[in-house]
Amino acid sequence: MSATRGSVRHYLRVRAPAARIWPYIGDPTRLPEWFPGITECVVEGMQRTITTEMGLSMVETLLTNDPLQHRFQYRITSGIFREHLSTLDVLDLGDGTSVVEYSCDADPAPLALMIAGGALDGLRALQRLVEEE
Amino acid sequence: MGRKILFVTTDQQRYDTLGCNGGILSRTPVVDGLAAQGIRYERALPQSVVCMPSRATMITGQHPSTHGVWMNGVPLPVDAPSVAATLHEAGYRTALVGKAHFEPYFDAFGRFLENTLSRVGTTPPDGTHRGFEHLELATHGVMGNLHYARWIRENHPEMVGQFYATVDADLQVNAAGGGDTGAPQVKVNQVPREWYHTDWVADRTIAWLDSLGADEDWFCWMSFPDPHHPWDPPQSEMGRVNWRDVDLPAGYPESASEREALLDAKPRHWRLWYEGSLVSNYEAPPAWVPATLTPDQVREVNARNAVEVELIDEALGRVLRAISARGWDEDLDVIFTTDHGELQGDFGLLFKGPYHVDALMRLPLIWRPAPSAAVAPAVVSRPVGLVDLAPTFCAIAGVATPSTFEGTALPTDPRSERDPVLTEWDSALFGVDVHLRTITHGDLVCTTYLPGTVHDGSEGELYSLADDPLQRENRFDDRSLRARRDELVDEMRALRPPETSPRRPLIAPV
Numbered sequence: 001m002s003a004t005r006g007s008v009r010h011y012l013r014v015r016a017p018a019a020r021i022w023p024y025i026g027d028p029t030r031l032p033e034w035f036p037g038i039t040e041c042v043v044e045g046m047q048r049t050i051t052t053e054m055g056l057s058m059v060e061t062l063l064t065n066d067p068l069q070h071r072f073q074y075r076i077t078s079g080i081f082r083e084h085l086s087t088l089d090v091l092d093l094g095d096g097t098s099v100v101e102y103s104c105d106a107d108p109a110p111l112a113l114m115i116a117g118g119a120l121d122g123l124r125a126l127q128r129l130v131e132e133e
Numbered sequence: 134m135g136r137k138i139l140f141v142t143t144d145q146q147r148y149d150t151l152g153c154n155g156g157i158l159s160r161t162p163v164v165d166g167l168a169a170q171g172i173r174y175e176r177a178l179p180q181s182v183v184c185m186p187s188r189a190t191m192i193t194g195q196h197p198s199t200h201g202v203w204m205n206g207v208p209l210p211v212d213a214p215s216v217a218a219t220l221h222e223a224g225y226r227t228a229l230v231g232k233a234h235f236e237p238y239f240d241a242f243g244r245f246l247e248n249t250l251s252r253v254g255t256t257p258p259d260g261t262h263r264g265f266e267h268l269e270l271a272t273h274g275v276m277g278n279l280h281y282a283r284w285i286r287e288n289h290p291e292m293v294g295q296f297y298a299t300v301d302a303d304l305q306v307n308a309a310g311g312g313d314t315g316a317p318q319v320k321v322n323q324v325p326r327e328w329y330h331t332d333w334v335a336d337r338t339i340a341w342l343d344s345l346g347a348d349e350d351w352f353c354w355m356s357f358p359d360p361h362h363p364w365d366p367p368q369s370e371m372g373r374v375n376w377r378d379v380d381l382p383a384g385y386p387e388s389a390s391e392r393e394a395l396l397d398a399k400p401r402h403w404r405l406w407y408e409g410s411l412v413s414n415y416e417a418p419p420a421w422v423p424a425t426l427t428p429d430q431v432r433e434v435n436a437r438n439a440v441e442v443e444l445i446d447e448a449l450g451r452v453l454r455a456i457s458a459r460g461w462d463e464d465l466d467v468i469f470t471t472d473h474g475e476l477q478g479d480f481g482l483l484f485k486g487p488y489h490v491d492a493l494m495r496l497p498l499i500w501r502p503a504p505s506a507a508v509a510p511a512v513v514s515r516p517v518g519l520v521d522l523a524p525t526f527c528a529i530a531g532v533a534t535p536s537t538f539e540g541t542a543l544p545t546d547p548r549s550e551r552d553p554v555l556t557e558w559d560s561a562l563f564g565v566d567v568h569l570r571t572i573t574h575g576d577l578v579c580t581t582y583l584p585g586t587v588h589d590g591s592e593g594e595l596y597s598l599a600d601d602p603l604q605r606e607n608r609f610d611d612r613s614l615r616a617r618r619d620e621l622v623d624e625m626r627a628l629r630p631p632e633t634s635p636r637r638p639l640i641a642p643v
Binding site: 004006007010035036037038052053054056080108109110111113114115116117118120121 | 206563641
């Protein structure tokens with residue numbers, strides 16, 4: 001473990017089975033539908049480039065997109081990240097609800113808080129979107 | 134026509150930096166004059182010793198455990214109670230000029246209005262934000278997207294590099310040293326005084342006041358970012374205080390062995406931070422080790438801090454003259470305070486953290502009631518809290534205090550009975566957590582610790598302010614005070630509001 005690396009996790013429960021949630025996550029072009037503050041999202045092969053409300057551009061490499069495990073992982077490769085890995089998991093609880101979890105590991109550590117903090121708003125928006133469908 | 138309210142806050146200012154409080158380093162004739170005409174509080178306490186929770190207490194009138202901003206990086210909900218909203222609903226015009234910090238600065242996705250408003254102006258899209266119809270924001274320097282940073286970049290771009298970079302390339306609080314002594318967060322800044330944020334805040338306050346009708350009532354929160362680090366005031370003003378002539382503060386033990394003995398008598402995190410083996414919070418540079426702090430660095434930081442305090446005093450004087458020119462003197466209430474203190478050399482430490490001692494807890498607080506209210510000048514020695522500010526504003530305005538407010542309007546009579554004051558600290562950052570609960574009752578300050586990374590929950594601190602004004606002797610385990618200590622702990626538990634549950638998520642470093 002590096003002293004400069006941070007690991008942050010947020011999760012919430014959604015009143016929907018994983019199958020209803022997964023399309024928003026598994027399709028990387030749909031990110032702006034549920035992640036607030038993203039003004040542009042371009043996907044080319046395994047690369048996604050997003051632009052944020054603050055005008056920041058982030059280039060991401062898509063690593064995992066597993067519709068069976070409901071796991072999506074990506075790395076931000078631009079900016080001041082020495083290392084980054086974000087993981088989205090959808091865990092179907094079998095009772096018509098799911099837990100959606102976003103975890104972010106980053107070096108420098110403050111970036112983990114910042115990215116995961118933004119993603120928490122995304123999880124909340126995703127929850128509203130799916131539950132109001 | 135009712136009373137007008139000028140609420141003046143600084144950031145991270147110690148009690149002993151004002152002349153009226155016995156300070157000798159900086160000249161503060163304007164605030165001293167307000168104190169002479171009004172009420173000077175000798176034991177005003179924050180409910181948290183860091184910015185966001187403390188500022189959230191000021192606006193909500195609630196303790197951190199109620200408003201839920203338990204550490205920096207936790208945003209105050211937009212619909213949280215706001216005294217500005219209460220006053221606005223009562224017909225007051227409302228503005229916040231300077232440092233807000235109810236919302237995190239680190240905001241890559243532009244989720245918070247504080248960080249996005251400067252692109253569109255000074256009026257929130259919904260008409261008000263937290264009850265303020267006008268926000269013109271600044272912080273320490275020129276990073277970010279607040280109004281002052283944008284103004285400097287657009288009008289004086291050559292000055293951007295003059296300011297200290299508050300965070301480093303890793304987005305950590307910067308440890309880089311400067312000045313004559315290499316002290317952290319010190320930099321020579323050639324920005325002309327009139328472009329520095331202190332004067333900018335005063336300029337923008339005056340401009341807003343000038344936009345108001347003569348008969349309108351108003352509440353203006355003028356919030357100076359200084360004297361919070363970085364210590365980079367305009368170099369043109371540094372001749373006011375020669376750091377080489379500055380005496381070391383009474384709270385700074387010059388001998389390392391004495392410092393270390395004092396720290397060792399306190400809970401473990403004091404010594405661990407001092408020697409650089411535990412960084413529990415984001416508010417101090419993690420790459421800086423307090424044990425390396427030299428006496429000359431303490432002198433230089435204190436000199437620079439004193440210059441910043443003087444500039445604030447002069448800026449306030451300018452605003453008061455502008456208010457006077459509008460003919461509002463008789464109905465003007467001025468309240469001057471800060472959000473928390475600064476260690477500034479005490480115990481060999483700088484900055485702030487989970488340390489509930491006077492350096493961080495004893496705050497300047499002056500209330501100059503409107504002359505039309507005919508309140509006799511006084512000095513109040515009993516403890517009061519920043520949680521009492523919001524009810525005070527309501528009382529001044531003659532509006533009912535919302536039931537959500539937890540404080541009580543500040544006393545003007547030194548004999549008034551008051552409840553003890555509570556202060557709390559919680560931090561949980563990258564695997565390190567620290568939790569303090571403190572009660573100040575009369576001359577006693579008692580802190581208990583909850584279990585955390587380096588505490589098992591049995592630790593505590595107890596200081597008798599009358600016998601030990603520098604809080605050198607921790608008497609938590611003193612048998613002769615045990616019964617009183619236990620009473621204080623019981624009293625604290627009885628007075629504490631229930632904690633917000635679940636705890637609001639931490640979503641940014643600051």
